[in-house]
Amino acid sequence: MNQFILPAGFEAQQVVELLENETAVATSAIQAVITESPTSEQVSIYDTFDWRLYNQKFALFSVGSQFTLRDLVEGKTAVQLELDELPQFVWDMPPGLFRAKLAPILSMRALLPMANVSHQKTVHRLLNEDEKTVAWVMYEVFAPVRNGETALLQLLSIQPVRGYVKAETQLVDLCHQQNFEATDDEIIPMLLMACGHEPGSYSAKLNVDLKPDMRADAAVNVILRYLFQVMKMNEQYIKQDVDTEFLHDYRVSVRRTRSALSQVNAVFPEAYTQRFKKDFKFIGKLSNQLRDLDVYLLAEADYKAKLPEFLQEDIHPLFEYLQSKREDALQAVISELDSAEYRRIVQDWELFLEEPPTKDKTAVNATMPILELAQKRIYKRYQRIIKVGNAILKDQQDELLHALRLECKNLRYLMEFFATLFPPDQISILIRQLKQLQDNLGDFNDFCVQEVYLLHVGREMPIRGQASRDALIAIGCLVGALHQRREQVKSEFAGTFTSFAAPQNKALFTDLFAPHKKDNKKKGGKA
Amino acid sequence: MTIIALYSNKGGVGKTATAVNLAYLAAQSGATTLLCDLDPQSSATFYFRIKPKLKKKARGFLEPGKAIENSIKGSDYTNLDLLPADFSHRNLDLRFYDHKKPVNRLRKVLKPLSQEYDYIFLDCPPTINILAENIFNASDYLLVPLIPTTLSLRTHLQLLDFLDDNGYKSKNIFTFLSMVDRRKNLHKELSTEMPNRLKNALPVAIPYQSQVEQMGIRREPVPAFAPQCEAALAYEALWQELSSRLE
Numbered sequence: 001m002n003q004f005i006l007p008a009g010f011e012a013q014q015v016v017e018l019l020e021n022e023t024a025v026a027t028s029a030i031q032a033v034i035t036e037s038p039t040s041e042q043v044s045i046y047d048t049f050d051w052r053l054y055n056q057k058f059a060l061f062s063v064g065s066q067f068t069l070r071d072l073v074e075g076k077t078a079v080q081l082e083l084d085e086l087p088q089f090v091w092d093m094p095p096g097l098f099r100a101k102l103a104p105i106l107s108m109r110a111l112l113p114m115a116n117v118s119h120q121k122t123v124h125r126l127l128n129e130d131e132k133t134v135a136w137v138m139y140e141v142f143a144p145v146r147n148g149e150t151a152l153l154q155l156l157s158i159q160p161v162r163g164y165v166k167a168e169t170q171l172v173d174l175c176h177q178q179n180f181e182a183t184d185d186e187i188i189p190m191l192l193m194a195c196g197h198e199p200g201s202y203s204a205k206l207n208v209d210l211k212p213d214m215r216a217d218a219a220v221n222v223i224l225r226y227l228f229q230v231m232k233m234n235e236q237y238i239k240q241d242v243d244t245e246f247l248h249d250y251r252v253s254v255r256r257t258r259s260a261l262s263q264v265n266a267v268f269p270e271a272y273t274q275r276f277k278k279d280f281k282f283i284g285k286l287s288n289q290l291r292d293l294d295v296y297l298l299a300e301a302d303y304k305a306k307l308p309e310f311l312q313e314d315i316h317p318l319f320e321y322l323q324s325k326r327e328d329a330l331q332a333v334i335s336e337l338d339s340a341e342y343r344r345i346v347q348d349w350e351l352f353l354e355e356p357p358t359k360d361k362t363a364v365n366a367t368m369p370i371l372e373l374a375q376k377r378i379y380k381r382y383q384r385i386i387k388v389g390n391a392i393l394k395d396q397q398d399e400l401l402h403a404l405r406l407e408c409k410n411l412r413y414l415m416e417f418f419a420t421l422f423p424p425d426q427i428s429i430l431i432r433q434l435k436q437l438q439d440n441l442g443d444f445n446d447f448c449v450q451e452v453y454l455l456h457v458g459r460e461m462p463i464r465g466q467a468s469r470d471a472l473i474a475i476g477c478l479v480g481a482l483h484q485r486r487e488q489v490k491s492e493f494a495g496t497f498t499s500f501a502a503p504q505n506k507a508l509f510t511d512l513f514a515p516h517k518k519d520n521k522k523k524g525g526k527a
Numbered sequence: 528m529t530i531i532a533l534y535s536n537k538g539g540v541g542k543t544a545t546a547v548n549l550a551y552l553a554a555q556s557g558a559t560t561l562l563c564d565l566d567p568q569s570s571a572t573f574y575f576r577i578k579p580k581l582k583k584k585a586r587g588f589l590e591p592g593k594a595i596e597n598s599i600k601g602s603d604y605t606n607l608d609l610l611p612a613d614f615s616h617r618n619l620d621l622r623f624y625d626h627k628k629p630v631n632r633l634r635k636v637l638k639p640l641s642q643e644y645d646y647i648f649l650d651c652p653p654t655i656n657i658l659a660e661n662i663f664n665a666s667d668y669l670l671v672p673l674i675p676t677t678l679s680l681r682t683h684l685q686l687l688d689f690l691d692d693n694g695y696k697s698k699n700i701f702t703f704l705s706m707v708d709r710r711k712n713l714h715k716e717l718s719t720e721m722p723n724r725l726k727n728a729l730p731v732a733i734p735y736q737s738q739v740e741q742m743g744i745r746r747e748p749v750p751a752f753a754p755q756c757e758a759a760l761a762y763e764a765l766w767q768e769l770s771s772r773l774e
Contacts, residue, residue, distance in 0.1 A: 125603075130577075130578070132575070133603040160601075161601035162599055162600060162608055163598070163600035164601070
């Protein structure tokens, strides 16, 4: 496809005149132009809040009831489907190719309408001396709206007919002579940007660029501001209950904030640190129950798969019960988010983050270069993890496993906060290794918690008739299966930990973070 | 890819009209379709307003390589391409003998196109010599138009015998009634009788209608310019019936 952007102010009639001029010469490959009447339609573009489709190089749009998933790499339609209305979630879509293609990309996230653009298209058929169509020229006008203002995007595209190269070449040359701007860009991302979106821009992953010699308090402020932005972006959607991941991203930001306040200590005046640590503990807690219920409900298919087939349907009342509990939990979270106390915390936090930088040393570590502080804190966490891990190898106590999980989480957050201060390939090796250990410890913790919780729910569920009795049997069976998995995961700990604590990782940790090495081999070290 | 040959050893029975209209309907249903015009009279090519010209004449047509692919032309319709006829096709019979295994040459020539097309329709000239054998070997299905007369029925039975004697599967040979004139009593009688007398007769009759003749003036498939006329509906029914029987 040969595609050109027309200059602003170009008009439909000029396109027709331009093409008709081509027919004047007897030797031209084009001897007549048929202009069909223009058609108008609305193009709606969809993606998830975190741009999962765009990030995987896909675009989903609809024209009327026709929904098209376009492959942006191949530049062609991946799959199409007629739908009266687009379901927000993949599990509500009709089974088939469309759903199968979207499911692994979207997972549990809701599709949101990102943009609505009106579109007018005029097709010109170009004929040769036998009145045979030798090319199509499409003139399209899109009207994206940004902040209430419309800036037309006009495209001219040449669609060749196989075996009629002369006509195609003639038309492409014509466009170049007119100085039309040739473009290979995909139209959907163009439209999103024209509507004021930045496709792919949102990520809950920390993405801050720190300089090694920044003051520690300024660097931590940058991190905390980023986390606060993520919290704010997700908050309104939690209240609208769009999908479960808004709460998830929000909570991760809250946890990271708590971790930054407690792990990177003495960078702010102590009174502030203490106060906000308490406040964020409160904020974290208020959605604990809702998130737990989300996790159970999202795991429905996994749980069913753990049961023998003849019990799989029986467990359904459990999820109905959890669903009803979730309604209550959601309302509770919404009223907490609207409460005066919550609003006051958020306001004060924002004021604290916005405070202009000071030259004074307001706390012991405030003026320390961030690289030095980061190394200290990370190395200390690492040493602690090795110590606790070794103790577990000798004596596998559940309490120690839980403690180690929390230590790992804090180390992970620290490494992610300060990742840009270290060579990217080396830090990512260590994060990957740490993640494997975290997965093991996380699974162990999840199975422990779920076991206890499901037994608790089983006892509290109202018994009404045979269905709930059958459900209890199924829950018992599920608890058994989870218990088995838990023991299995526990038995895998030793191997996972040993490979995390392996000499080559230790050398890398020491190299990057240990105090005596800080003058050499580091990117931007303070030489 | 499925190759369907419109074949008859009689001329003027409606092969080309059927090939053009069925190829159009197949393409409209979303299948990538190629119509291959093997007739030196090049009527199918004419119907699509395409010049009857192959890059390297009949000789090039039988050579493997780019010559065929470069000769293919897009029609005015989505999904539908045409491999034009060339006047040199009148000597196509002789050209087969330039090659080893001459009776399988057409099959070999079409094979590289199987990636690109869901259906290939062959519009064949009336023939019973080596070109016919090539057509039988290359195609998955033969579709034979029958005018409801005693003579064409007799010819068709001869063809079936020939194919049977030479080991071609009779289940892949379909017939249908073509150019049926309701005003003629004989047509009426045979139209009801013939489907019973022939195995694999598709229960569709294409009427003798002026719209079919207008194809030569309009230079378009009937369903493209008169989608609601009796002939267009009959072609549609024929395509439905045939495609439901393809494996």
